[in-house]
Amino acid sequence: MTGFAKASVRDADVDGKRALVRGDLNVPLDDKKITDDSRIRACLPTLELLRERGAAILVCSHLGRPAGTDPALTLRPVAERLGELLGTDVPLASGLVGDEVAAAAERLGAGDVLMLENSRFEPGETKNDPALAKALAALADVYVNDAFGSSHRAHATTEGIARELPACAGLLLEREVSELGRVRDDPEPPLVIVLGGAKVTDKVGVIDRFLGFAEEILIGGAMCFSIFKAEGRDTGNSLVEEEGVEHARRVLADAERSDTLLELPEDLVLGREFDAGTDVQELNSVDVPEGWMGLDIGANTAANYAKRIGRAGTVFWNGPMGAFELDPFAAGTRRVAEAVAEAPGHTVVGGGDSGAALAEFGLADRVDWLSTGGGASLEFVEGRELPGLEVLPDA
Ligand code: ADP
Numbered sequence: 001m002t003g004f005a006k007a008s009v010r011d012a013d014v015d016g017k018r019a020l021v022r023g024d025l026n027v028p029l030d031d032k033k034i035t036d037d038s039r040i041r042a043c044l045p046t047l048e049l050l051r052e053r054g055a056a057i058l059v060c061s062h063l064g065r066p067a068g069t070d071p072a073l074t075l076r077p078v079a080e081r082l083g084e085l086l087g088t089d090v091p092l093a094s095g096l097v098g099d100e101v102a103a104a105a106e107r108l109g110a111g112d113v114l115m116l117e118n119s120r121f122e123p124g125e126t127k128n129d130p131a132l133a134k135a136l137a138a139l140a141d142v143y144v145n146d147a148f149g150s151s152h153r154a155h156a157t158t159e160g161i162a163r164e165l166p167a168c169a170g171l172l173l174e175r176e177v178s179e180l181g182r183v184r185d186d187p188e189p190p191l192v193i194v195l196g197g198a199k200v201t202d203k204v205g206v207i208d209r210f211l212g213f214a215e216e217i218l219i220g221g222a223m224c225f226s227i228f229k230a231e232g233r234d235t236g237n238s239l240v241e242e243e244g245v246e247h248a249r250r251v252l253a254d255a256e257r258s259d260t261l262l263e264l265p266e267d268l269v270l271g272r273e274f275d276a277g278t279d280v281q282e283l284n285s286v287d288v289p290e291g292w293m294g295l296d297i298g299a300n301t302a303a304n305y306a307k308r309i310g311r312a313g314t315v316f317w318n319g320p321m322g323a324f325e326l327d328p329f330a331a332g333t334r335r336v337a338e339a340v341a342e343a344p345g346h347t348v349v350g351g352g353d354s355g356a357a358l359a360e361f362g363l364a365d366r367v368d369w370l371s372t373g374g375g376a377s378l379e380f381v382e383g384r385e386l387p388g389l390e391v392l393p394d395a
């Protein structure tokens, strides 16, 4: 794989050893039932490789944002699902660290898999407490980071631990870095960035990174209203992030000076409320009247974006074009998703909701890479260092 400079699990000596694997198994749950297991599936290749090579495996992850131990956020459902997918029993340890966990780890044989309990039950996790990292390290001989989606956080299971054990990247982390790295550093031109979703402040760094580098940046979702507001347009009741308006002013000025085309919607679909049953109106401009909110890009905008995506050498898409969860406002996101699926260029999609949209339209396997990392994929393409990646030794 090109450009991956870190130690890889492919080259790790694990036969007869205990490997601690950090996965990003933070799956969506509906009352302890997993509603989407793709993050578990994404980690399987690394786990299978380690089993084939004779390692005993401890898997750890966080789940949700518990404040201390919280039975509602136990990793038990994840352990069960992982066991089904691997075709072996995957017991759940009593905690992340401790004597009981150490005893269970001792008993593991080659190919056995033990799931450790939710890492965020330990207060030291998010503090990157060295004592917690040391206690974890005592359980295993090698550390494998396969949690791309958590690697933008310097936590004990993503960063601290890699200082305590021989460490390497798992196959998913490696693939994420090379796919997103191609977009960031070496895209086949023209590079078309498609940005939508709700939070301008989260994504303005991506615009900054690609202004002057990408050929085109296409904006949809609620993001565009901060920009329209900065242009002095009426935005009605559209979702406008006030903090984003300042950013948007700067972005507009920067775009003016750059060679990158910053493309904004030319038409919209409006609703009275964020509700599938609300009144709907198509607007052939972008000045939103009082009492209405922009909830999707219009058909002309979608067709324009689809055309540009089809001509791209590389496409990076993050963020839905509208409130795609609501049927009357899904068409713009669907059109863009289809265009990305059909595009002959290298196509990479990041972001939880963009991925959910692709899955809903049955197109998830039609893109070259669907990133498992939301925030991590944004920070990576922005050029920020991911602590969990940086800490790994070079190959
Ligand atoms: P991702 O998870 O792909 O990074 P975000 O989390 O930034 O995307 O944004 C997704 C959310 O943005 C969706 O819930 C969607 O309903 C919402 N959204 C998109 N466009 C609009 C809009 N015009 N008005 C309000 N919400 C919107």
Ligand code: MG
Residues within 6 Å of the ligand: 351, 352, 353, 374
């Ligand atoms: Mg989201």
